[in-house]
Amino acid sequence: MIRGLGADQILFIVGALRWTVTLAALSLVIGGVAGFTVAIARVSLLRGLRWLAAGYIGLIQGVPALMLLFLAYYGLSLAGLELPPLAAAAISLAFYVSGYLADIWRGAIQSVPWQQWEASGSLGLTRAQQFRYVVLPQAVRIATPPTVGFAVQAVKNTSIVSIVNVVEVSRAGQLVNNTTYEPFRVYGLVALLYFAICWPMSLLASRLERRLDVRRQR
Amino acid sequence: MPFAFEFGPVIAHADTIADGVWLTLTLSAVGILLGLGLGVLLAMSRGLVPRPVQWLLDAYIEVIRNTPFLIQLFIIFFGLPVLGLRLDAMQAAVLTIMFNLGAYATEIIRAGIDSIHPSQIEAGASLAMTRLQVFRHVVLMPALARVWPSLTSQFVLTMLGTSICSFISVQELSGSAAQVESDTFRSFETYITVTVIYLLLSLALRLALLLLGEALFPRGSGLRRLVGGRR
Amino acid sequence: MPMFRRHLRWLAAALCAALLLGAGAPPAAAQTTAEIVKRGKVRIGVLTGSPPMGMVDGTGNPIGYDVDMANLIAKYMGVPAELTPLTPPARIPALQSGKVDFLVSTLAPTPARALTVDFTQPYNAFQMAVIAKKSLAVKGLDDLKGKTIGVNRGSSQESALQRVAVPGLKITRFEDDSTVVQALVAGQIETAAVPDTVQADYLKNRPDADIEGKFIFFQQPNSIAVRKGSDELLRWLNNTIYFVKVSGELDEICRKWTGNPLPTLPTF
Numbered sequence: 001m002i003r004g005l006g007a008d009q010i011l012f013i014v015g016a017l018r019w020t021v022t023l024a025a026l027s028l029v030i031g032g033v034a035g036f037t038v039a040i041a042r043v044s045l046l047r048g049l050r051w052l053a054a055g056y057i058g059l060i061q062g063v064p065a066l067m068l069l070f071l072a073y074y075g076l077s078l079a080g081l082e083l084p085p086l087a088a089a090a091i092s093l094a095f096y097v098s099g100y101l102a103d104i105w106r107g108a109i110q111s112v113p114w115q116q117w118e119a120s121g122s123l124g125l126t127r128a129q130q131f132r133y134v135v136l137p138q139a140v141r142i143a144t145p146p147t148v149g150f151a152v153q154a155v156k157n158t159s160i161v162s163i164v165n166v167v168e169v170s171r172a173g174q175l176v177n178n179t180t181y182e183p184f185r186v187y188g189l190v191a192l193l194y195f196a197i198c199w200p201m202s203l204l205a206s207r208l209e210r211r212l213d214v215r216r217q218r
Numbered sequence: 219m220p221f222a223f224e225f226g227p228v229i230a231h232a233d234t235i236a237d238g239v240w241l242t243l244t245l246s247a248v249g250i251l252l253g254l255g256l257g258v259l260l261a262m263s264r265g266l267v268p269r270p271v272q273w274l275l276d277a278y279i280e281v282i283r284n285t286p287f288l289i290q291l292f293i294i295f296f297g298l299p300v301l302g303l304r305l306d307a308m309q310a311a312v313l314t315i316m317f318n319l320g321a322y323a324t325e326i327i328r329a330g331i332d333s334i335h336p337s338q339i340e341a342g343a344s345l346a347m348t349r350l351q352v353f354r355h356v357v358l359m360p361a362l363a364r365v366w367p368s369l370t371s372q373f374v375l376t377m378l379g380t381s382i383c384s385f386i387s388v389q390e391l392s393g394s395a396a397q398v399e400s401d402t403f404r405s406f407e408t409y410i411t412v413t414v415i416y417l418l419l420s421l422a423l424r425l426a427l428l429l430l431g432e433a434l435f436p437r438g439s440g441l442r443r444l445v446g447g448r449r
Numbered sequence: 450m451p452m453f454r455r456h457l458r459w460l461a462a463a464l465c466a467a468l469l470l471g472a473g474a475p476p477a478a479a480q481t482t483a484e485i486v487k488r489g490k491v492r493i494g495v496l497t498g499s500p501p502m503g504m505v506d507g508t509g510n511p512i513g514y515d516v517d518m519a520n521l522i523a524k525y526m527g528v529p530a531e532l533t534p535l536t537p538p539a540r541i542p543a544l545q546s547g548k549v550d551f552l553v554s555t556l557a558p559t560p561a562r563a564l565t566v567d568f569t570q571p572y573n574a575f576q577m578a579v580i581a582k583k584s585l586a587v588k589g590l591d592d593l594k595g596k597t598i599g600v601n602r603g604s605s606q607e608s609a610l611q612r613v614a615v616p617g618l619k620i621t622r623f624e625d626d627s628t629v630v631q632a633l634v635a636g637q638i639e640t641a642a643v644p645d646t647v648q649a650d651y652l653k654n655r656p657d658a659d660i661e662g663k664f665i666f667f668q669q670p671n672s673i674a675v676r677k678g679s680d681e682l683l684r685w686l687n688n689t690i691y692f693v694k695v696s697g698e699l700d701e702i703c704r705k706w707t708g709n710p711l712p713t714l715p716t717f
Contacts, residue, residue: 070538159286403562
């Protein structure tokens, strides 16, 4: 065993980046699908469905991601699902992602002027067709910048999955620091790695926002 | 014997949990006040400070917004002592919350200030208002009124984010949860209880900020429209 | 006030969702050795943040006293061990939800905990040491008056310190033993109560450090934890612990990681 911040340790931390990226990507995809469903339910014509969706969003946005992660992670296994730690962590994070994305997309859908529903309805389009051909194409434009912006939050929040046994960059940093006692350099390196991923995404988000000339949603 | 839910042992530790709630509230309140103050200050200072200072401020905002809170906390608590600056856990937590929220608040308030049309400032000046009066009544307050809903969301996120401070021994609510869990081994019951408490706290905070907004920005028909429109 | 009503509705719906998430969870069943053997591998939870009991090597694999113990148990069960590295807050949930068959993660068998899980006879014990900077004069519990001391949150050293109730002693709680030592090295706390094994491991790696062991204040035996009702598994584990104690294999592991022979372990 080598102690002291050597090449091995640095490689270990940098290598853990792949789990950070994988987790973020998986949770964004799974959370995106779930979030889209919730967003559609949130603007449904059925009152009960709207309520359910609103409750879901309220729950997710009302508790710390840390607690959510715990409940989802162990709830999953209590429900009898046998998942490898990475999948379980990604699904747990996806709960968090879906609550926020649902809200962002709900806002985007609702920002499409009411008259367009009426107009397309009077043309005989079904509700599904209205979504498909009239509302969503416009909502996507509005929703893209804040969605990219939120993806940055999702990447950063992978830092707390250390509690459910995935050794991503933050946990790798902690483990290395436990044996090297070089907190400033270790966490400095970890911060740098996050910045390298998140900053380009942030830049992209604000560029998209300017290009689409859409007012900030949040 | 099958596993059954048993909340009794958790309720027996109500005092530990109450202490945690209190610390979460304290951390959130102090952090939000300082963070908002920093945000207002930095948003105001744009255009008034020399270029290099502005670059530094922009860099600070980008670094904060693109790194996790947990790592910021670790650097301030474990890292700064290496450079000879030692803060106790509570100070480190408050400072990290302040710097973190400060960066987000600056961005939000800047957007509010940008939305004030220059002609309004000219109008204010033509009414013989002093520069300070113009700034306060024409720029700052209307800007804050406009972005109050965004600030509210950010404040709630800040409150929820205090849960991470237990990593550096600040025993706020989620720290108390870990404590109770470790004493009783009633993990699920503990985390479900604490989750419900967090829900109540964020609801209370949202309501308080809503009322505060109504009180601070009484002419805020625009505010009502915005809050209403977000639903 | 419509806004208020809307918030109440929001709360009601959110609470329902919370209850849905929490309730209706079918329990993980008790465990038998037959089931484990039939599965072909034994799943054991170990810690990674308390050297030298459980830690990771340069490439992230779990190593340590507990890891060797876990592998030894697997050897006698005749199946390979699948080790799940855990953080302290994740240990019990991992056990209760059936992610692991049992925990070899330095758990103190306290009566309160034994209401929730079942413990085997102790398989190791550490002396609880108080460590501090060399310049700090502390020789016994009385000298801790008015100082800050770092502990592993919810650990037996924490409850031991609470029991002796040194006046003015401020107890500061961290995630695990490694973080406690980190905080001491960074000067965030004046003293720390850690297992002597943690102290020895730290001093072995940092002989130049300005930190030394001050005194030992009690001995903490540790047990393996199984889910409630896994009586047959519990009996088998007790049997195996007895066996490796007598065979000298446990003593060998103890010498390897702590440098000391296996202390006399109390039984119940």
